[in-house]
Amino acid sequence: MAKISTIGILTSGGDAPGMNAAIRAVTRAAIFNGWKVKGIYRGYEGLINNEIKDFTSESVSNTIQRGGTVLKTARSDEFMTVEGRQKAYDNMKANNIDALIVIGGNGSLAGAQVFAQEHDVPCIGLPGTIDNDLYGTDSTIGYDTALNTIVECVDKIRDTATSHDRIFFVEVMGRDAGFLAQNSAIAAGAEAAIIPEDQTDVDQLGQFISRGFRKSKNSSIVIVSESKKDGGAMYYANRVRNEYPQYDVRVTILGHLQRGGKPSAVDRILASRLGVAAIEALNEGQRNVMIGISNDRIVYVPFSKAIKIDKPIDKELINVLNVLSI
Ligand code: F6P
Numbered sequence: 517m518a519k520i521s522t523i524g525i526l527t528s529g530g531d532a533p534g535m536n537a538a539i540r541a542v543t544r545a546a547i548f549n550g551w552k553v554k555g556i557y558r559g560y561e562g563l564i565n566n567e568i569k570d571f572t573s574e575s576v577s578n579t580i581q582r583g584g585t586v587l588k589t590a591r592s593d594e595f596m597t598v599e600g601r602q603k604a605y606d607n608m609k610a611n612n613i614d615a616l617i618v619i620g621g622n623g624s625l626a627g628a629q630v631f632a633q634e635h636d637v638p639c640i641g642l643p644g645t646i647d648n649d650l651y652g653t654d655s656t657i658g659y660d661t662a663l664n665t666i667v668e669c670v671d672k673i674r675d676t677a678t679s680h681d682r683i684f685f686v687e688v689m690g691r692d693a694g695f696l697a698q699n700s701a702i703a704a705g706a707e708a709a710i711i712p713e714d715q716t717d718v719d720q721l722g723q724f725i726s727r728g729f730r731k732s733k734n735s736s737i738v739i740v741s742e743s744k745k746d747g748g749a750m751y752y753a754n755r756v757r758n759e760y761p762q763y764d765v766r767v768t769i770l771g772h773l774q775r776g777g778k779p780s781a782v783d784r785i786l787a788s789r790l791g792v793a794a795i796e797a798l799n800e801g802q803r804n805v806m807i808g809i810s811n812d813r814i815v816y817v818p819f820s821k822a823i824k825i826d827k828p829i830d831k832e833l834i835n836v837l838n839v840l841s842i
Pocket of ligand 1: 621645646689690691742
């Protein structure tokens with residue numbers, strides 16, 4: 517196995533609060549280990565375009581508390597091509613980078629997997645996405661912060677919903693995963709969550725209206741997971757307007773504010789632990805795995821599992837919301 521003396525680090529895909537804490541942890545752990553670190557800007561795009569800088573311990577000072585990613589990020593179409601990955605590999609070699617640490621979500625780790633196979637490059641992934649949709653880790657970096665942001669927003673919406681006796685459909689991110697919707701609904705005391713994992717032929721909306729919006733409850737909050745399939749919160753709001761015209765309905769789409777802000781302590785600690793573990797994993801000879809956390813223990817999850825296996829939502833969470841929203 518080739519000796520590692522320099523690692524490259526990049527963030528890719530949608531940014532997530534805590535990515536900076538992860539960059540800091542990886543950088544400092546690598547330097548602690550006697551390795552050199554190169555920061556690669558704008559994800560795989562930066563690797564293709566040679567946007568690479570030497571990183572020192574000071575490069576990551578004063579960043580643990582900042583949202584976003586100091587390395588910037590991108591979704592690279594060129595890296596999806598064989599030619600793009602060849603350019604990326606050539607730049608890696610030109611910069612003497614022996615191994616790559618990729619912080620990102622599903623698409624980013626899928627990119628790392630293909631790259632590692634094609635060019636025999638040691639790659640380690642860190643789960644960085646607010647969606648929490650990577651299999652094999654209990655939580656992804658950014659998820660806890662985004663969840664807290666959503667809950668803070670929904671608490672505010674609740675004030676105005678109550679004052680006006682309105683139903684609010686609040687749309688949250690998550691791409692194809694309902695973790696943000698389900699758990700923010702529980703934490704904010706919402707009346708229902710509409711998530712992709714729980715869609716049945718049963719009319720969820722009718723169920724909610726007949727059950728949740730009872731006489732003593734004049735306002736309601738429904739958290740809706742964004743979904744390409746059915747159009748998200750707007751779709752449900754329009755249906756209620758048509759089918760139950762007696763209700764005063766509003767929609768709030770929280771959008772990208774869910775991705776910003778200072779990372780929570782939970783995300784900073786998670787990112788720090790995963791970052792240190794990534795360097796230990798490389799040192800132990802691990803290749804092409806995502807570092808995750810399961811039952812508070814560091815785990816190595818092969819890329820093939822992390823990105824291919826669907827991470828299920830615990831049915832218990834669905835039950836908790838159902839029971840508590842009577
Ligand atoms: O994967 C993170 C995420 O925020 C998803 O929840 C959302 O669907 C998507 O990224 C939005 O992507 P973009 O910032 O490119 O619009």
